[in-house]
Amino acid sequence: MREPLWEIDRTLKAKGFRLSNPPSTYIGPVFPYGNKVIVEIEISDFSFSELPVVRLIDADELPVQHLAHVNTDDTICYTGQGGLPLDIYNPGGSILRVLEEAKETLERSFADGATAEYEAELASYWKGTTIYVALPSSETNAIFDSELIVFGIGEKQKRALVPTGKWKNAKTSSRQPTTTISFNSTLKHTPAFKSENLADFIDWIKRQPNGPAGLQEKIITSAADSKPVFVVSPNALIGWHPVFPPNIQLLKSASGVRKSFLRKQLVNSLSNVGLRKMTGLQLDLKQVVKRNLYGKTTLIEKKISMVGCGTIGGHLAKLLVQSGAGCEERFNIYDTDILRPGNLGRHVLGYSDLEQPKAIALAEHLGQFHPDVQIAPFHRNAVQDWSSIERSDLIIDATGDYNVATALNELRMNSKRSGDELAILHTWVFGNGIAAQSFLNLNDGLACYHCLKPIFGGSWRQSPAKDVKAPQQIAPANCGEAGYVPFSADAPTVAAALTLRAVLDWAEHQPGQRLRTVTLNHAEGNDVKWTSPKRSNSCGACNG
Missing domain, CATH: 3.40.50.720 (NAD(P)-binding Rossmann-like Domain)
Structure with a gap:
């Protein structure tokens, strides 16, 4: 087999790429629907057991506002769920296939395609701490009480969101009351989705069609009680703990403060209430079983x-x-x-x-x-x-x-x-x-x-x-x-x-x-x- 680095180098330079970081990181153009985009490709493993990393460098010429499948570090998620088989005996051709996959991934954001693509992977953009979600699917939009439990010992401790009173035999070390908002349809994307404060989160959730009654009231009440809030839908399992600004934290720690006064101050400070985010992984028994028998x-x-x-x-x-x-x-x-x-x-x-x-x-x-x-x-x-x-x-x-x-x-x-x-x-x-x-x-x-x-x-x-x-x-x-x-x-x-x-x-x-x-x-x-x-x-x- 020929030295793969030389074949990759020759192949990429023929496509207008240049070596940017020796020995095997290159920068060059791809052309989704004829629009020039500059990407960086980093090849760290010539056996392709680890796939090359493709990063978006410059997309100013793209006629779209939002790009799906681009992570916060600008890496392009170009592989589908089935992976991407590459031929180690044709390294140049394999790298061209990677670039083609990256180009096609960017093309899926054209003609408003980014909205559907983005919504399909909504939770991956939330970037929260991982917990498990063992809630049965709901046929209606609803708000209900649940519990965030901690189970396991020491470094093996894990957290799971379960129906109130369930998992009694799971040897849990703590149970925290949690508010769950359930949607039976796909959550829609708005620019406020990736917000870091409670005001933007409420604005985003209120824009969802057919939201359950009393949504904003329940979210604010839960935050005032320091209860986590979790949203469950077909395309996202996301939640947060409220992070209070100093003035609200002081009121919560003080004795004799009426709940009505605390709530009023909280409403006036929604944009200052941060969100410690959580992202859920499905652990409902039915979903676990159905996954491999799809x-x-x-x-x-x-x-x-x-x-x-x-x-x-x-x-x-x-x-x-x-x-x-x-x-x-x-x-x-x-x-x-x-x-x-x-x-x-x-x-x-x-x-x-x-x-x-x-x-x-x-x-x-x-x-x-x-x-x-x-x-x-x-x-x-x-x-x-x-x-x-x-x-x-x-x-x-x-x-x-x-x-x-x-x-x-x-x-x-x-x-x-x-x-x-x-x-x-x-x-x-x-x-x-x-x-x-x-x-x-x-x-x-x-x-x-x-x-x-x-x-x-x-x-x-x-x-x-x-x-x-x-x-x-x-x-x-x-x-x-x-x-x-x-x-x-x-x-x-x-x-x-x-x-x-x-x-x-x-x-x-x-x-x-x-x-x-x-x-x-x-x-x-x-x-x-x-x-x-x-x-x-x-x-x-x-x-x-």
Whole structure:
């Protein structure tokens, strides 16, 4: 590969750039819609693992008043959310692509485009201290009370805006009453937006269409009470603490000052009240879940019960919670066992949970994902609790235990609930980690779990094993621990991922192939095509 610096230097100078700060900072023109703009490009990493920085130097010739995507330090935010792949083997061409992206970014501010672009990134221009916002989205414009909480310990302390009284289990060290103003539509931009005083902020917020009633009154009252104010909208999560001038600070610290007098003095000093700004990052559970399933159906509001909190269930439960289980509806998890030392090699739980009931320990582990997750652990036999779990939308059998799976299958087949009302999904590791499998039963005329092995002692109908007669290896009991089926930790994690995909397909009302197999050990296993087996005439559950 040729020396990248020389190629970049030759390429930029050919475009009218000059070296301004050796070894690799250049100044030169770009031409958005033919208008000359002077920019500076700083290349600090020729592998492009860090992208070049482009700064706006002179934009006097641009026929626009406001420029979007230009930060306060004049750097141009030219990369989209998907990043910007650059070719290290063509450094000159890569730098030209960076300049083209910067030019196109400036062009988006033409023809009043800056307004839409600016509004889309409104919060990034506010430049406040970062906090988390865990407020549910509002369908109406409203003003309501909330709390700014501090949680965590020492240097790991964080702040979050939550509904009043929520996150009681988050081990908070303080709770400060806060006023939240909610808009259900995009906030509009005016030159007063980046103001540093309360008067300009009130002027800006009053200009928003369909603002809630009593807006100015509530803001001034909150400021008089030293309460933070936060604004929540689809395009911005921004707030502030009031910073009082000396005369107001003196009145607030004095005793016997009437609130009405203090408020009057505050109204007369609005332009002198500073704003200690905050910028919010979305932490509402629904938004966290929906982010990675953008446009897809989540598990939010689904009634899900999972039986088995072992090696598959532990990994699967985390994936389910990240997909919406436990959001707006309780996520029930069952297991009769406790965590033992022999479980640690494949389990999501660790040594601090030893001798604890798996369901209870796993619920605590899942609770660390988000304080609003609703997990109900049960250290008891789910089969004997059928009257409760039958009310679920989906039952997941993650035990990998043939007896439990058969018992749950029998109960499901005898249930009067239709497949649209109750689904059951089994998952297991086949043999000694040969494959991971999942099977969905909607009781809709296709096979049930027992149909997969209708004759006790017979073979599985869709076995992934090359030698279907090869016995499963069982590790012998040792030092007080029972025997177990040995397989590596990849098998249960694959089973969990395979099962999550089946769950999400079910949630989309597109269940697809009911029996799914991922073969892991190709020395002992065959690839098995995903299929929806028909019922077996020998199945006692279907034909009994």
